[in-house]
Amino acid sequence: MEEISKSLYTLLKEIPEANVVGDTDRSIQGIVLDSRKAGPDSLFVAVRGTQADGHDFIEKALDLGASAILCEELPAVTRPGVTYVQVLDSARAMGFLASAFYGHPSQDFHLIGVTGTNGKTSVATLLFRMFRTLGYRCGLISTVQNQIEDEVIPSTHxxxxxxxxxxxxxxxxQQNCTHVFMEVSSHAVTQQRVTGLTFSGGIFTNITHDHLDFHKTFDNYIKAKKGFFDQLPRTAFALVNIDDRRGSVMVQNTAAKVETYSLQTMAAFKGKLLSETLFGMHMDLNGHEVWFRxxxxxxxxxxxxxxxxxILLGEAPEEVLSALSELQSPPGRFEQVHSANKVVGIVDYAHTPDALQNVLETINELRHGEEQIITxxxxxxxxxxxKRPKMAAIASKMSDRVYLTSDNPRHEEPQAIxxxxxxxxxxxxxxxxALIPERREAIYRACAEAQPGDIVLVAGKGHETYQEVKGVKHDFDDRKVLLEAFLATGK
Structure with missing residues (x-):
């Protein structure tokens, strides 16, 4: 991408409430959050984070050449020749400045945000794949990966x-995308990462307990999700799952046009699940019967x-349904691995109580006789x-055999979890x-126990290709380990 240079004076028009100390007649070559990435003519943003306070690194950024500082609190001593921009909320101001620095890119295509506890990745990825099938150039921003057409860009958040x-x-x-689909996490809303963007639409999937380590209370978590819809413009749509009892709460204060979808009640987009197998399901969508994979x-x-x-983006129902019928789930979402002797392995990202229950309910509904479910x-x-005791309770209630094991223990002791x-x-x-701290061993044990027709569910990590232990990421892919276990145990 070509180098960008913007006038600080022009950028500051985005945040007229700022208190400016110093000369605004200067060029900005880049905006940085990490002081180590500061360079000549860069603007360093001092954000108060959960782990560190950016204000502690202002001097380091200046030593590396930063010529402007965005902060909430001015240093006790300011350097001559440096411009200081003081605001009430650095993260929020940065959103507007970042958008302006790159020329407000979100205004040049349809940007659709997807938020909710479960389903964000699936909905965003399916939209990306479907619109490409319909002939559009598309971008994707998701937990699994970021993508511009065929170019895959690794995702860290x-x-x-x-x-x-x-x-x-x-x-x-720059790649002439007409549609971009992105997951919008509750962290992103709270930390103002999507501030300054122009959305054409927002989608709410559902909400259950998650991320309380960050939000502290479920009410705060709900408010974070709702905050996304609060900032949608009148020109956008807000599409909500009305079967979730908080669906209507999400759009109480939105200026966007509200639309609903449902399996249980009247809605603009009404569905009915007619039948399903391990290979797909038959649905009625607004009077159209379709088989999906x-x-x-x-x-x-x-x-x-x-x-x-x-449909809200103007596509024809028949073309949409035709394209949707050919799509498969994103990586690590109910992804199946079959053994030679007909043991079915399923890898799913289910890492919340609700998601785990949904997957196990589906598996229980699909089994025909004496098949065992080993989780x-x-x-x-x-x-x-x-959520830890809740997930174990669900697994033990809805499975015939359960192996509790490590996910990404990070800096905690696996046995304590x-x-x-x-x-x-x-x-x-x-x-x-059974409790088996070593995840590989747990998967091997489950596969060794499985008989023909049984279903082995490996839940929690899905698409992830690593396991994080004590700050180090080790190669670990549930799908590969499951295949290895089938071969090693003669399955």
Whole structure:
């Protein structure tokens, strides 16, 4: 991407409430959040984060050549020749400045944001794939990966920081994208990462307990999700799952045009699940009967959201349904691995109680007789601990055999996480539960136990290709390990 230079005076028009100390008649070559990336004529943004305060690194950024500082608190001593821009909220101001620095890229195509606890990746990815099938040039910003047409760009966050995000959107504009689909996490809304963007539409999937390590209370989590719809413009649509009891709450204060989708009640986009197997499902969408390759009631909701968004973007129903019928789930979402002797392995990203319950309900509905459901599941370290006993309780109730194991333990001790999970298992289910801290061993044990026709669910990591332990990421892909285990155990 070509180098960009913008007048600080012009950029500051985006934040007229700023208190400016110094000369604004200067060029800005880049906006940086990390002081180590500061260089000549860069603007360093001092943000107060959860782990560190950017104000502590102002001097380092200046030593590396930064010529302007965006901050909430001016240093006790200011340097001559440096411009200081003081605001009430650095993160919020950065969103507007980053958008302006890259020439407001989100205004040049249809930008659709997807938010909710579960389904964000599936809905955004399905929209991306479908609109490409319909002949459009598209961009994707998701947990799994960022993508511009065929070019894959590694993803480190569900929603990148405002500077990285606007830079990515500028690349998508440069590649003549007409539609961009992105996940919008609750962290992104709270931390102002999507501030300054112009959305053509927003989609709400559902909300259940998650990320309470960050938001502290469920009410705060709901407010974060709602905050995305609060900032949608009148020109946008807000498409919500009305079967979720908080769907209507999300759009209480939005200026956008509200539309709904549902499997249970009247809605603009109404669906009915007619039948399903391990290979797909038959649905009725607004009077059209279609066979889809996706599986499960949760995917029925995802398909409704995608269908509704496409219609609201002006596409013809028949063309949308034809394209949707050919699509498969994104990586690590109910992804199947079959053994030679007909054991079915399923890898799913389910890492919340609701998501795990949805997947296990689907599997239970699909089994025909005496097949056993063997579940391998863990919970991530240094994350919401409240869900640990809940997930173990769900797994033990809805499976015939359960192996509680490590997910990404991060800086916690795996055994301590497992003990917290085990606390949620009812006594009558103790006999079917085993604790195996080593995830590879747990998967191998599950596969060794499985008989022809049985279903082995490996939940929690999905598409991830690593396991994080004590700050180090080790190669680990549930799908590959599952295949290895089938071969090693003669399955």
């Amino acid at each position: 569900t929603t990148p920081d405002a500077v990285t995000l606007n830079g990515l959107l500028a690349q998508m504009r 996706l599986i499960g009631r949760f995917n029925a909701y995802n398909l409704l959201a995608v269908y509704g968004a496409a 391998v599941v863990g919970c991530g370290g240094n994350r919401d601990a409240e 497992l003990d917290q999970m085990l606390a949620g298992v009812p006594p009558l289910h103790f006999k079917k539960v």
